Amino acid sequence: MDNKLQKRKSGALKENSQYALAFGLIGTMLYIAGFPMFVIFFFGIFAYFLWKTFSQPSRNGTREVFEFYLSANEVLRDDERRWFGFEVQEVIVRGERILQMMNGAPPLVYFTLGALYNKIGDHKSAISHLAYVTENEKADESSYVYPSPDLRNYARILRKIEREPSEAPQTSSAVRALERARRNRGKIILENSRLQLKELEGKKEQAMLEQKAQLDKLAIVNADNAAPKSVVQNSEEFASQNGRNHSEQINTQNFENRNTQNKRMTEEPNADPFVNRKPISEVLHDIYDRKQ
Structure with missing residues (x-):
């Protein structure tokens, strides 16, 4: 999973090489077709700026990460509020969308999603996310050596919030609370999900055995009643x-x-x-x- 989340240094060079190759091929075709060189050069510069503009990391995507932190912290906070199921599901969907859109999502997103899944009783998904964060050494922030543009932009905004928490006090408080829960309760939540999943599987297996025994008894009774007599x-x-x-x-x-x-x-x-x-x-x- 970590190989898919982190980019290599050669990624940018590879993209530039592909762009140069494509531009050279198109420029050659236009030159053979009789287009002037200044038109080809102008077209190349214009296409390059368009490509750089649309390839820049989305600020809205980074903002969505911090909005997800705010919503998730409110749900996970133990303040005796009773949340509707659809409200928690909406927060989870937002977090899953971040994992799909953001190349190199922060580990805190995985922990937050795992805690939310634990809260609604989806222990299988909770184990998947929490185990990646708490038991995988490569999920630590220090292992993200080759960041994606989205992750770099996220880190820049996060450090700004940490340096000046007064500019975004609620966001800063939510991030600190989630980080504290990840550090102090991450493994506890993971073990709780594993125990709950084991109990659910045991109950399901017991119910299946009881149902099978009842079906066997019913089959024997039906066979006795249906046996023909001479x-x-x-x-x-x-x-x-x-x-x-x-x-x-x-x-x-x-x-x-x-x-x-x-x-x-x-x-x-x-x-x-x-x-x-x-x-x-x-x-x-x-x-x-x-x-x-």
Whole structure:
């Protein structure tokens, strides 16, 4: 990341060489086409001034950095104010736009963005920005040896504010507060984001496991309910149940008949013992039932 943020000394020489090559090629074509030399020379000077004008660092971009510091410091300041989510998001969007537009953004911008992400609960983004600032040695200001024009202009305005804080007291106070928070609480905020992210991932994993277990149970219940049963098997079970009920009913009737006969024989001892004798068909039926 740091290689993309810092320019080499050869950058300016390379740009000038490209401009000279392009101008030489266009000038040669115009000379061959018959244009006078003074027209070609005037065209070259005019194009050079246009190129230098539009390639100068934007002062509005540098001013936006300090406005971002002011807004972010108000959000991060512990003064019991309750901020709406969209307000914090707007400040974050402004900081992300600075990182995209400014070639060589200051480390304080990264820390401020990380602290804002930590405040809204986006711990993954917070870790990305805070780890770059607190754990990367190349993110220190002393490692920015080859500044971009934007970074040079930013440093010039920052030193002016530090020398004369009365000219921009709110901006000076915001910068000092953010620098103090970066120095004293940068690593603490980073560790807090890592712990929070770990807890969130653990809860998410636990929820996924519980959901999977519930789905497995539901699948087992559905499989049991959807299992087809054989018609023949159902018929056999029904017939077997009816047979058992019929056999129990016959045995009960036979037992009651024998009890009745014994009672009569007891009450009439002189009666004919063969009066209540069973017919041969009933005896055979009883024998058949016992065998079953």
